[in-house]
Amino acid sequence: MSSANNHKRNSLEDEFQRRLFDAEARPAPDLWARIDHDLTVQENKDYKKRALFYRQLAAACFVLFALTGALLAYNYSDSMNQPGAQPGMAALPVTKQATAPVTVEEAMKAYATQQEESAAMAYSPKETAGTQRVARASGMRQSKGPVAAASTALNDGPQAGDYYNVSPGYSPYLGYTPMPGRSRGYVSGGFPGNGPASTQGNLFAPGTRYTQIITWESITVTFGSNTPTTKQQYPLGNRSLAAKPQSFAEMSEAHQASRQQAQQSSETAQSTLAAQQSKTVEAAMKGDSRWSLNLAYVPAVFEQNIGLPDPLAMPSSNNRNMFSIAASGPSVNASQESFQNISAAREEFEESTQPAYSYAVEAKAGFKLKEKFKLLTGIGYSESRSRSKSNFIVRQFWVKPRSNERYELSPSTFFVSSLNDGFSSDSVSVARTGDSFNTEYQYRHLTVPVGLQYEHDLSKDWFVYAAAGVAANFLLESSVKTTNPEVQSVSYTASDNDSPFRQVQFSGNGSVGVGKRISPNLTLALGPEVRNYFNTLVADPDKAAAPQGKPYTIGMNMSLNYQLSSSRK
């Protein structure tokens, strides 16, 4: 019999299942701590991933912002460099004469081409004898000069609501249409046709229907009911498009004069405005003093650059204040366990410590040294934060000399304990807590910055800047706060003599970015800033058990600068 067929459950399977299915075994006592540690590490990884995502998002936003700013600046500088254009003023559209046909032949040719192109359109006017008569009757010159390209008789000509085609950039009645791409006009109302009046050369004879031509300039030319008795004269310079010309030629001349007048007045206005603006800028420049006020806000991330001690670098067991050996500590195995916990705590601290939100605000006075250099100094305040997650605490014990009785001090974080080598207790152990807790490190400084700023104009409104400076930072308060109520939070003020932190700290900073002139006196600047401290946070790093580095911040400088006006006007 094949074993493959022998798969019936019998007493052996049942017996094993009965004995082992619900069996229980005791896991190792530290198994939960290992799982807890894994979970903490995993949470930190998730947090790091999220933090990385937000940092990349912020970087992408910044790059986008910088690119947009640069593009805008480039665009503005281009428009300023155009001939005839005034700074900060968009160039007015120039009347385009060149594209308009200048002779009848050209106009007719253009018209014919347009006709062919628009064969599919609803209406294609053809030049008829009537049209030619109308043209002759209206006194149009047949040689040089802008003329109508098309005009049709009433019978087969355009009716109210019809479209007609003209050459690009040219309107048969107004001479020029400013949008060459669009070559269709709209005829509303009636159109002088083959009636007796038109054939006799009087296009605007009484009784002739009104004609309205709406062009793309939104100018409506209305020929009202013409009365020959009026004989009204229209003085030059007072010609209105709504006036009633006696003939087509008069109408054309009136329109030409009107256009010239409009162009002249536009040019005059443009030059006047430019002159006024340059005077304003000059006045502003002359009126400004060399002094300015500057307010800056720098949100940043802070890296305190402090590690935890390596267990191998800890004091030896011969030392009474030994760290890893809890000779009379909580348990017999405390020594080995504590040693392992130091390694685990160190690893955990490295993995979980994150720069947290920090910021600095500064109020500075600026003095212009040269055309582009400015010296800035003032006063500021900074708050630098960092945080970590931990599963470990430091337990310290004292032995009373007379009674030899041992008592425990309040547990503290490993970080605080390792800031100096003064583990003055009789025995110390690093213990693992049941639940992980958060620790926040905070340093508040009063700062006195001095810096030099260089500005280079990209355009009238935009500029780039580069700034560098130093600052003296006076420690107001440093604190290490934990979320675990059992673990001692510490806080040192400026007057605390037992504070391990440096009371006065010097730092250097550099920033580059772009700026925008909001008004002649007010500018806004934005750019990344790096601030590096020249010394460690801890006053005496040689005495600290933990490795100490120089802290730094990376942030975004946002500053508002107000140029003070001169007192002498």
Add this chain to the structure above:
Amino acid sequence: MKLFTKPKSDEEKLIEGCIAGKRDMQRLLYDLYSRKMMAVCMRYAPTSFEAEDMMQEGFVKVFANIQNFKQDCPLEFWVRRIMINTALKQLRQKSLMTVSHETEEVGNIASEDVNLTGYSMDELLAMIQSLAPRYRMVFNLYAIEGYNHKEIGEMLGISEGTSKSQYSRARAILQGMLERQDKTYQEHVISQ
């Protein structure tokens, strides 16, 4: 509109707490199932150290994926299944489970009544742990967990026939061990 909402059971509260990442709830779940799961892992692992590693990884997976638990079966079964999958993965990673397609014949296995009352749990676990990894796996899955050979074949990536063949070998080995143990015990009793 629901007028009455069913009060949440302790298990539901426990699951919600674990999903929220509350460490005390996770600890509670661990305390609830750690002993049983330790026994499960010890059946699949060759040593208690490896069983602990298995269980550690298994519980981290449980907490990482507990939001996917559909509550269509008791939580214990779901946790147990994760432990078994972790065991399978670890054994696969350590190349202890070579995929083979054995169809060799084994002799008839006596279906006489077996009584394990006289054996302690440690002795039974030791017998199972002494099996070759692939036999141990198939024996655990079939005899104790109650999977059929088709399911075991799918889980281990082997054919149903191979699963049956390996199970028969494992069973024969265990039966031999039991017989030897009985014989030794009887000789010991007679000599006394």
